[in-house]
Amino acid sequence: MSQIDLYDTTLRDGAQSEDVAFSVEDKLRIAQKLDELGFQFIEGGWPGANPKDILFFEEMKKVELKSAQLVAFGSTRRWRHKASEEINLKNLINAGTNWITIFGKSWDLHVTEALGITLDQNLELISDSIDFLKQQGKRVFYDAEHFFDGYLADADYALKTLETARNAGAECLILCDSNGGTMPWQIKEILEVVMKNIGNPIGIHAHNDSEVAVANTLMAVSLGVTQVQGTINGFGERCGNANLCSVIPNMKLKMGLDVVSDDQLKQLRSVSRYVSEIGNLPHNKRQPYVGRSAFAHKGGIHVHAVRKNPETYEHISPEKVGNQQRILISDYSGKSTLFEKAKSYNISLSDDSPQVQKILSKLKELEHEGFQFEGAEGSFELMMKRALGEDRSFFKLIGFRVIDEKRKGDAQSISEATIRISVDGKVEHTVSRGNGPVNALDHALRNALEKFYPALSKVKLLDYKVRVLTASDGTASKVRVLIESGDGQKKWGTVGVAENIIEASWQALVDSIAYKLLKG
């Protein structure tokens, strides 16, 4: 088995994702996570393209990585600048890394159209730039941008650029499918020629514009490349890069390649979520291996079968990548799901009890109103208990009022909530400000209740999501609010649905508190 290096470019190519903008602090934190995952190389950014990246490399000089090598990324010199006077190359050297990746053009179209120089001049750029970096004591990788498109346009020239880079001292030549338009069989055909004419060390860098980036990467791995580039969650420009969160478990669990240890593989889901969190993007539920839905079962037959043997509908054991099995709640799933859920809540139901029908019809009624309990397991458990008469009322609302105000000259709006509740006949009346009406209402309610239920002081609102449900059948449109709460040990989700967003939020808030008090 050949040694394969994992090369992560989340911090550079991944940062090109629409909606992703990492701060320097974000990048420092992610770099350390990637190091723990056992990657050999971490591409940190393009010093010069962005002042943030210069600062990042400066800060990284103080950070000690366990196993990974930090890499700075940049382009070959420009035509009118000598390598030694080229600011881009200077920035790369100043980044202070041992390793530098530079990219150059393989596609005649790009040389003549984008750079506006001759094919021979492009070879000079590649050769000079690598040569200069080597003279400065750097170790160099060469990214052959648009290699596959270039090969299809002019195979001889594309191969010549690779030879040029290797002769100049590049230690690995990475074939990039920069536009992401290449099919797996084309990767195979072209890579076989490269392996025969140029030979290893060769790397692969795929984009997902045709939704085959993972397959293209695995195809290259099966043909013996020694470096695999990609990003966490497949972040990247346009449709993204090859997703390492799928490439790695496929390599390890399907191809038997020990690219990470068993323990590192178990960190995969947590790193994937961490990078989404830091990138401030919702984690993609349906993401293979690491998504929240990846081992979630909804259809009645599937639920029935996985209860008997998980292998029936799970291609790997979810624990291997740090994920877990979930049983979902929907009108498609029927009784099997309900039993499975009830069991996990310590509610005992017998197969033909009238209670099962009662819960199922309540569930259908609520789903019809727009409720959805996926992501709101707290509310689901409360709904079950209510249907069985096992719930408790913890307080009575007398009334609340929320006021948001802004006057001429005010820089900010102000929100204030007042609430009157009673617990066992004792009335409590509180007021609170907040960042907006729901936040103010949450504070006022919790202030009022903490006197009676001190455990609530630990509860915090962690996330608040609003979804506008499309109007149908002539009704007004409704709003669904999902709240995630936590007490430092556990997290739980609750849901509310109403035409008025304040009402929907109120329902979810009340459930959040009831859940905490019920579970203790």
Next chain:
Amino acid sequence: MSQIDLYDTTLRDGAQSEDVAFSVEDKLRIAQKLDELGFQFIEGGWPGANPKDILFFEEMKKVELKSAQLVAFGSTRRWRHKASEEINLKNLINAGTNWITIFGKSWDLHVTEALGITLDQNLELISDSIDFLKQQGKRVFYDAEHFFDGYLADADYALKTLETARNAGAECLILCDSNGGTMPWQIKEILEVVMKNIGNPIGIHAHNDSEVAVANTLMAVSLGVTQVQGTINGFGERCGNANLCSVIPNMKLKMGLDVVSDDQLKQLRSVSRYVSEIGNLPHNKRQPYVGRSAFAHKGGIHVHAVRKNPETYEHISPEKVGNQQRILISDYSGKSTLFEKAKSYNISLSDDSPQVQKILSKLKELEHEGFQFEGAEGSFELMMKRALGEDRSFFKLIGFRVIDEKRKGDAQSISEATIRISVDGKVEHTVSRGNGPVNALDHALRNALEKFYPALSKVKLLDYKVRVLTASDGTASKVRVLIESGDGQKKWGTVGVAENIIEASWQALVDSIAYKLLKG
């Protein structure tokens, strides 16, 4: 070239997606869209598994499809029931379609563990069930569930199930990778054996648990299968099914297979968005071919190059699938992007004007505060005009107040907004109710302004999104609000950022109105 049938299962397998719940009305609307796209077969649901699906097939009896055949889906009979007495099969027949797809077991594990019967008994189920349906005058497809897993466990038995189905009269045998764990090279190896021993008509049904469903499907196509199953947007249980929105353009544009017409291909993006909209899921930006980011360029070099020649960073012309090129705004993109944007707004900027620096530094400042202009082009254009002193103030705020109230016994919360504004010294004071504070505020503001600006009567709030930005550097967390507005002809997005959600919403509302009034 062999004729390949497209078989869509969005309405059945797609409905198994977490968070997707189609109503009967939704399914009727989607079926008609799929028909327009030229699919040969539309799997409508599983009558019997869900009362909704029985109703759907009933309603579909009144609908005339142009080219597609509607298919009902179900399982083989259960072991203890005769085919003629089996309720599942009766439901299938009552669905009233010409075509029926039934699935059966290919994997010994499923036969013995999930069904709890012998391998021979399973063959009987397959044979009997198909036979019965044929006797009732139906045409039958056979889905070989878990075929690839089954083949790897016991190749002879898996092949025997196929033979049994064919001998019973199934017109196409569809090989399902039900757990989505099979690699492309395994698909190839196994399919070659099937083609040799069983032969066409054979179909493929892939799941995306290893992120290779599209590649697996294309692999099967390249080996000559005659039916391709998948779903719009890859909706489906767990990580989803093979995504037809990628499979189709890959087949048509990369493999030269005329599975849909040029005009139908141009509908792809619109159908993809339609199904997400109906499914009430946000459309995935990064989705290949049809996503909003699929042809979006952010990096400065990329923007510079695609301005010269789109082919440099676009693997296909986006118009072919009904998509379009977009230039994004970010601190990575630099001047090229700014010029491109300015041009599209009819703002003329010269390369070294001090205005360019002014706009760039304003942009960085706002991005630092949490603003993001992707999806809020309206606010971006206003920001540019403000930086150049080309904006106008359309009204002055004197003050607003929003009150949300709920009292004991009220079923719903009530929101009411009052606002005082002035236009050219004339004061207007209005009040309005709304579904929540922002809705009430929007109504009150528009009521006040319509007197001065009648054009506003056509403007509607189309979408409202809230994002909580993670707190960092010890600051309080902020909220970013994105509003989409439309006037029946155009749509535009605006953004607001503040600690208070009402303040952030206010900013976005004010921009929405200013944008409409500025553009006329």
